[in-house]
Amino acid sequence: MELLGSTLTATYAHPRPTPTSLLPAISTMASSYRDRFPHYNLTHSLSLPWRPSTYYKAASNWPALDPYCTRAQSVSQSAMLPFVSNRTTLFTRYTPDDWYRSNLTNYLESNTSRHNSERLRVDTSRLIQDKYQQTRKTQADSTQNLGERVNDIGFWKSEITHELDAMIGETNELTDVKKKLERALMETEAPLQVARECLFHREKRMGIDLVHDEVETELLTEVDIILCCQERMKLHLDKAIAQLAASRASQHELEKDLSDKQAAYRIDDKCHHLRNTSDGISYFRGVERVDATVSVPESWAKFTDDNILRSQSERAASVKLRDDIQNLLVVTANEMWNQFNKVNLAFTNRIAETADAKNKMQIHLAKTLQEIFQTETTIDSIKKAIRDKAAFLKVAQTRLDERTRRPNIELCRDMAQLRLVNEVYEVDDTIQTLQQRLRDAEDTLQSLVHTKATLEHDLAVKANSLYIDQEKCMTMRKSFPSTMRLVGFC
Numbered sequence: 001m002e003l004l005g006s007t008l009t010a011t012y013a014h015p016r017p018t019p020t021s022l023l024p025a026i027s028t029m030a031s032s033y034r035d036r037f038p039h040y041n042l043t044h045s046l047s048l049p050w051r052p053s054t055y056y057k058a059a060s061n062w063p064a065l066d067p068y069c070t071r072a073q074s075v076s077q078s079a080m081l082p083f084v085s086n087r088t089t090l091f092t093r094y095t096p097d098d099w100y101r102s103n104l105t106n107y108l109e110s111n112t113s114r115h116n117s118e119r120l121r122v123d124t125s126r127l128i129q130d131k132y133q134q135t136r137k138t139q140a141d142s143t144q145n146l147g148e149r150v151n152d153i154g155f156w157k158s159e160i161t162h163e164l165d166a167m168i169g170e171t172n173e174l175t176d177v178k179k180k181l182e183r184a185l186m187e188t189e190a191p192l193q194v195a196r197e198c199l200f201h202r203e204k205r206m207g208i209d210l211v212h213d214e215v216e217t218e219l220l221t222e223v224d225i226i227l228c229c230q231e232r233m234k235l236h237l238d239k240a241i242a243q244l245a246a247s248r249a250s251q252h253e254l255e256k257d258l259s260d261k262q263a264a265y266r267i268d269d270k271c272h273h274l275r276n277t278s279d280g281i282s283y284f285r286g287v288e289r290v291d292a293t294v295s296v297p298e299s300w301a302k303f304t305d306d307n308i309l310r311s312q313s314e315r316a317a318s319v320k321l322r323d324d325i326q327n328l329l330v331v332t333a334n335e336m337w338n339q340f341n342k343v344n345l346a347f348t349n350r351i352a353e354t355a356d357a358k359n360k361m362q363i364h365l366a367k368t369l370q371e372i373f374q375t376e377t378t379i380d381s382i383k384k385a386i387r388d389k390a391a392f393l394k395v396a397q398t399r400l401d402e403r404t405r406r407p408n409i410e411l412c413r414d415m416a417q418l419r420l421v422n423e424v425y426e427v428d429d430t431i432q433t434l435q436q437r438l439r440d441a442e443d444t445l446q447s448l449v450h451t452k453a454t455l456e457h458d459l460a461v462k463a464n465s466l467y468i469d470q471e472k473c474m475t476m477r478k479s480f481p482s483t484m485r486l487v488g489f490c
Contacts (some may be wrong), residue, residue, distance in 0.1 A: 013391075027291065036058065042271075050268070052135055067363070076359060098278050107127075116144040120237060127167070131468060136438045137174045143272060146268055146272040147269050147272050147355060149268050149272075150265060150268045150269050152265055152274050152301075153243070153261055153265045153268060154265060155259065155262060156301070157261040157265060159308060160254055160257055160258045160304065160307070160308065161208060161258065162262060163254060163308050163311050163312065163315075164251065164254045164255065164258060165317055167250065167251050167254060167311050167314070167417055168251065169321075170247065170315045170318050170319065171244065171247045171251060171318070173322060174243065174244060174318045174321065174322050175244065175249065175250075177240070177322045177325050177326065178237065178240040178241070178244065178325075180325075180329065181233055181236060181237055181240065181325050181328075181329065182237065184233060184329050184333075184352075185233045185234065185237065185334070186231060188229060188233070188332075188336070190479065190480070191222075191226055191336060191340065191480055192223065192226045192227070192230075194476050194477055194479065194480065195219050195222045195223045195226065195343070196223060197473075197476055198343075198472075198476065199216065199219050199220070201468050202215070202216060202219075202473070203297070203474060204347055204464075204468060205461075205464065205465050205468060206461045206464055206465075207457070207458070207461045207462065208458075209354070209461050209462065209464070209465040211352060212275060213346075214346045214349070214350065215343070215346040215347055215350045217346075218339070218342050218343045219338060219343055222336075222339045222340065222342075222343050225335055225336060225339050226336060229332040229335060229336060230365065232328060232332065233328065235327050235333065236321070236328055239321055240325065243314070243317060243318050243321050246314050246317075247314050247315070247318055250307070250309070250310050250311045250314045253307050253310070253311075254307055254308075254311055257304055257307050261304075273460050280308060313401065320433045334449075335349060340477070340480055343477070344474075345475060347469055347473060347474055347477075349468060350469060351470050351474075353466050354466050354469065355460050355466060357462055358459060358462035358463065358466065361455050361458050361459050361462065362459060363456050363461065364455055365452060365455040365456060368448055368451050369452060371448055372445060372448040372452060375441055375444050375445040375448055376445060378441050379438060379441045379445060382434050382437055382438040382441060383438060385434050386431055386434045386438065389427055389430055389431045390431070392423075392427045393424065393427040393428060393431065396420050396423040396424045396427060399420050399426055400417075400420045400421065400424065403416075403417065403420070465485075
């Protein structure tokens, strides 16, 4: 009784072995379905008496069954013969149909499990292949995107490099032009000083020569032109300094952007050439959740494009300013040189006029001196004539005086008396006339002497004016800088 119940319990408590020629081993399925257990109908346990000791004892006696073995069947029949005669006391639990249905159920479950396993294996293999292809395609797309990104960075890097080279060249050219402008501005100081010195020296002219003549007008104009040129040069110099600062700021932005592009190019190029077999690859957990980006492709490209456009704008402004400075240097040099020539021409004309006036004065002075000499000679002659007439007067008056001593009737008014009287009057009148002429000659001589003094003074004034204009001013103006120096060349 005990053994019979135990056998039935052991039979349904363990998985049923299947023929090796029909079904695969259960262990082959266990690896694929570790958490799945087959379903068994254990309705018999409801009618089985609760005997744990019998259950475990039977399990230990019959760990495995082999119903398809003939020898085992014969042994089983001979062993169970004693139990068959005693089955009248037990309840009938299953019928053969139940047994066959149970086997059929197990077969169907086995077929279903195998079918599911095969389908799972096929799906898994397909999934592995699909995911492998998808992963490779994703990696290829990422590699392609990295390559495109590297090309984009390389394109913008070349654009920045080209613009940076152009900006550096333009900055150097503007710096050279700025230095030329500074040298030209320094060169204008000498002409300005010369013009002011000329005005200062011409204030030392004397007398009538201290006139507001054409030379002085042109000198004042020259000072105004030089000051105006200096103001324009200083204005453009300030513009050049401001433009250089703006160009250097734009250049700094380009250099910074180029440095960033070079670093990004190296990083993305390294990422583009990374493969599954490359060294240095590793896990970085959570890196995909870190978003350290600060731009999108549109804003990224716009940033560099804005830097290039700003640089191009600053470079265009620099080119225009450089052309303006070159034109300004030429214009100012021409203006100063034209005025310099006008001043020199005015000086030449004025010197010629002064020299001509001086020569004429010298001629007049010579004539005056000659006339003074002749006048003095005339005065001497008049004085001599007056002295000579004194003897004649003395003779006539002595005769008349002597004849007054004639006695009595002899005091006759005869022709001799009349003639002597007339002679005295004539000689006296001659002396008076000569004395008047002497006074006139002396007055004339005095006028000639005054004229001589005036001419000599004017000659001194003209000589002083000639010395100032010809020796001082024109000598200083020989140091006027050349046109090449006025435009900034050394």
